[in-house]
Amino acid sequence: MTTKLKPSLIEKYDISHKMFNELVHLESRHILFSIIKESKSILEISKEMKIPLSSAYKQIQSLKDCSLITEKKDFTESGHITTFYQSLIKDVKISITKFEPSISFTKNEITRK
Numbered sequence: 001m002t003t004k005l006k007p008s009l010i011e012k013y014d015i016s017h018k019m020f021n022e023l024v025h026l027e028s029r030h031i032l033f034s035i036i037k038e039s040k041s042i043l044e045i046s047k048e049m050k051i052p053l054s055s056a057y058k059q060i061q062s063l064k065d066c067s068l069i070t071e072k073k074d075f076t077e078s079g080h081i082t083t084f085y086q087s088l089i090k091d092v093k094i095s096i097t098k099f100e101p102s103i104s105f106t107k108n109e110i111t112r113k
Contacts, residue, residue, distance in 0.1 A: 019066045020101045023092060027051060028059050032068060032087050036108055039072065039084035060085055070110065086110055 022028045030049055034040070040048070046056040063069045069085050076082045091106035 015066065016101060016103055019068065019103055020094065022062055022066050022068060023094065023103070025059075025062075027055065028063055031056070031059050032063060032089070035069065035085055036087045036090055039086035039110075041076075041082045041084055045085065 022032075027049065031045055034045065034048060042053065042056050042060060045060070046053045049056065051059075060069065063085075064071065068088055070088055071083050071085050073081050073083050087108050088110075089105040090108040093104045095102045
């Protein structure tokens with residue numbers, strides 16, 4: 001006998017479901033695709049997206065949890081250490097067949113800031 005997972009458990013354990021949720025979330029999607037060509041700091045992302053810094057941190061954490069972005073620490077021009085974020089994907093295709101999402105990605109070439 002197979003047991004079906006409840007929707008709340010699927011969301012907790014199924015990475016495809018988590019990725020799907022991030023990609024349909026407007027702010028996450030805008031952030032993700034704004035950091036394809038170059039890495040940006042959380043402050044740059046917040047200003048560019050015109051969202052509060054706390055929202056940017058929350059969305060960045062969600063994207064990191066899904067392994068959709070990478071982070072690296074580097075020195076800024078002022079000499080401070082800052083974390084920069086960049087998208088690991090360049091393109092995404094989502095299809096849904098019989099209630100099951102299928103997600104395919106094109107890998108992004110990581111640039112150095």
